[in-house]
Each structure stands twice: as structure tokens, then as C-alpha cells.
Amino acid sequence: xxxxxxxxxxxxxxxxxxxxxxxxxxxxxxxxxxxxxxxxxxxxxxxxxxxxxxxxxxxxxxxxxxxxxxxxxxxxxxxxxxxxxxxxxxxxxxxxxxxxxxxxxxxxxxxxxxxxxxx
Amino acid sequence: xxxxxxxxxxxxxxxxxxxxxxxxxxxxxxxxxxxxxxxxxxxxxxxxxxxxxxxxxxxxxxxxxxxxxxxxxxxxxxxxxxxxxxxxxxxxxxxxxxxxxxxxxxxx
Numbered sequence: 001x002x003x004x005x006x007x008x009x010x011x012x013x014x015x016x017x018x019x020x021x022x023x024x025x026x027x028x029x030x031x032x033x034x035x036x037x038x039x040x041x042x043x044x045x046x047x048x049x050x051x052x053x054x055x056x057x058x059x060x061x062x063x064x065x066x067x068x069x070x071x072x073x074x075x076x077x078x079x080x081x082x083x084x085x086x087x088x089x090x091x092x093x094x095x096x097x098x099x100x101x102x103x104x105x106x107x108x109x110x111x112x113x114x115x116x117x118x119x
Numbered sequence: 120x121x122x123x124x125x126x127x128x129x130x131x132x133x134x135x136x137x138x139x140x141x142x143x144x145x146x147x148x149x150x151x152x153x154x155x156x157x158x159x160x161x162x163x164x165x166x167x168x169x170x171x172x173x174x175x176x177x178x179x180x181x182x183x184x185x186x187x188x189x190x191x192x193x194x195x196x197x198x199x200x201x202x203x204x205x206x207x208x209x210x211x212x213x214x215x216x217x218x219x220x221x222x223x224x225x226x227x
Contacts, residue, residue, distance in 0.1 A: 046218065062120070106216075109164055
């Protein structure tokens with residue numbers, strides 16, 4: 001069974017750094033793109049970036065380029081999303097997603113990580 | 120970048136009714152790379168439809184997708200209580216993705 005299990009909720013202050021994680025299991029982690037999607041409170045879905053764990057090829061949405069870093073450690077089948085300096089506007093639920101090989105859609109989703117940033 | 124506009128923003132309907140949700144693209148979508156996701160409150164989204172009209176694994180056949188060019192629709196033939204949720208369309212291709220702003224289906 002394919003599973004993406006994300007790290008727990010975080011409460012941070014503006015200016016702090018943060019790295020959240022997503023562990024994949026039940027499939028060959030290295031050969032599927034894995035990505036991140038933001039959902040701000042009461043709002044829609046925004047694609048942030050994806051990474052191919054086997055060679056760390058990474059693509060970002062123009063809206064998030066330079067704002068976050070997507071990475072992966074294939075030895076432990078885990079992807080990461082990190083911020084160097086959080087802002088209150090980063091408050092959101094962040095989902096990790098697996099990219100389907102044949103359709104390019106997001107066929108599996110993690111349970112979400114709530115990040116709350118206070119100013 | 121293709122912008123997706125969903126309409127309406129909210130729909131109030133009763134179980135048993137048929138519903139059609141709209142997703143309009145700002146440019147022609149090639150290869151019918153259009154998907155639909157369902158999101159229930161407090162849950163992660165799940166894939167319903169991809170390539171405009173192909174149901175994802177385990178999705179009931181009351182859900183169907185259609186469209187081409189810039190106009191796409193998701194139809195639920197007969198609403199079940201568990202179908203009242205948020206629905207998002209998504210364009211994908213060349214490892215780039217955009218979502219519509221969503222339509223909320225609520226019980227009348």
C-alpha cells in the first residue's frame with residue numbers, strides 16, 4: 001500500500017527556519033516525482049515544487065521559487081520542504097504528493113502538515 | 120501560465136440530484152491534461168478524474184469528466200451524501216501544475 005506520512009504540526013514565529021518531512025512507503029521512492037502543495041486557511045490548492053529523488057532534479061512553481069527549498073534523501077525515502085525565514089503568510093496546511101508516472105497527476109497525498117506562524 | 124476558473128463558487132443541492140461543475144482555462148489545454156480532485160473537510164484531496172475523463176482507481180461511475188480546449192466539466196450523476204465536498208480542477212503537463220480555485224458543494 002502506497003503511503004505518504006508527513007511530520008507533525010508546527011508552531012513557529014516569524015523569522016524562524018523550518019523543515020517538514022514526508023516519508024514514502026509501499027512503492028519505489030526513487031523513481032517517482034514527489035512534490036508539495038500549499039493550502040492556506042479556507043483557500044484553494046497551490047503547487048509549490050517537485051523533486052525526483054533519484055537524481056534530485058527539482059522544479060518550482062514561479063510563485064514559490066526562491067521562497068522555499070524542496071529536497072529529498074533517497075536513502076530514507078523522505079522528501080522535505082524547508083523555509084529559511086518564515087512569515088506569518090506561510091501559515092497553511094502543506095501536503096506532500098506523489099506524481100503519477102503515467103498521468104502526471106497527484107495520485108497519492110500525505111495527510112498534511114499544519115504550519116502556524118505568528119508575527 | 121494557464122489560469123483555471125471554476126464556477127460556481129458554491130452550489131447548494133440535495134442528495135439524488137445531478138450536478139455539473141465547470142472549469143474554464145485561459146488557454147487551450149493540449150492533450151486533455153485536466154484532472155479533478157475532491158476534498159472533504161479536514162482531509163487531504165483525492166484524485167477523481169485525470170486526462171479529462173478517466174476515473175482514478177476506486178472512483179464510482181457516478182463521477183464523469185468531459186471537455187476539450189478551454190472548457191471542461193465534472194458531472195456527478197446522482198449526488199450521494201458523501202459527495203458534498205470541495206472540488207478542484209487541475210491542469211498538468213511538463214512537470215508544471217495549476218489548480219482552479221474550487222467549487223464547494225453543500226447540502227440544501
